[in-house]
Amino acid sequence: MEKLTKLGRISTVIVIVFLATLWMFPMWRIDLKAPQYPGGLTMTIWINDVKGDVDVVNGLNHYIGMKSIHKQDFKEFVYLPATIMTFMILGIVVAVTNKKVAYYLWTAMFAVIGLFSFYDFYKWEYDYGHNLDPHAPIQVPGMAYQPPLFGYKKMLNFEVLSQPHIAGWFYILAGVLLVSVSIFEWRKTAKIEA
Numbered sequence: 001m002e003k004l005t006k007l008g009r010i011s012t013v014i015v016i017v018f019l020a021t022l023w024m025f026p027m028w029r030i031d032l033k034a035p036q037y038p039g040g041l042t043m044t045i046w047i048n049d050v051k052g053d054v055d056v057v058n059g060l061n062h063y064i065g066m067k068s069i070h071k072q073d074f075k076e077f078v079y080l081p082a083t084i085m086t087f088m089i090l091g092i093v094v095a096v097t098n099k100k101v102a103y104y105l106w107t108a109m110f111a112v113i114g115l116f117s118f119y120d121f122y123k124w125e126y127d128y129g130h131n132l133d134p135h136a137p138i139q140v141p142g143m144a145y146q147p148p149l150f151g152y153k154k155m156l157n158f159e160v161l162s163q164p165h166i167a168g169w170f171y172i173l174a175g176v177l178l179v180s181v182s183i184f185e186w187r188k189t190a191k192i193e194a
Contacts, residue, residue, distance in 0.1 A: 004185065012091050012094050029052075030160065041057060045165075050069055062136075103181070103185060
């Protein structure tokens with residue numbers, strides 16, 4: 001079996017370091033601005049918690065019938081850290097075995113984890129913004145309050161911006177690095193065999 005190049009071996013360490021930032025910095029941030037909150041409100045989503053102006057947002061959401069946000073309601077805060085930690089340990093195995101096929105499988109696993117994570121986040125946002133309390137004090141017929149997965153959205157008098165935070169960018173960079181190095185390793189093998 002083909003061995004990894006030096007770049008491939010170094011990239012395993014870099015990816016593991018990038019993913020370690022998930023325990024040091026937030027993954028995602030959602031900023032809300034409205035005339036009554038000129039300084040804005042911010043929620044930051046960590047690998048195992050949600051922080052920031054959560055209590056204020058919960059108070060506002062009560063009026064339009066959205067569910068309250070509580071850390072204990074997110075099973076993701078249990079299984080995502082375990083999944084990423086397992087992935088990081090497998091990265092050490094990839095580095096030790098030093099095989100291209102192991103690196104390719106590791107990259108494919110990251111793609112599955114990443115796609116599922118974004119789908120799960122979207123699903124949560126959809127449920128959060130569409131399943132409203134029918135007895136809410138403020139009701140706007142046909143209005144849904146799903147925050148954007150990524151980017152900007154205007155909801156009533158609030159402007160909402162959703163984007164990666166520091167660890168989220170490192171998570172994305174880890175994926176870009178894995179795919180780029182996999183392509184490099186594959187091309188290097190194809191060139192040798194040609």
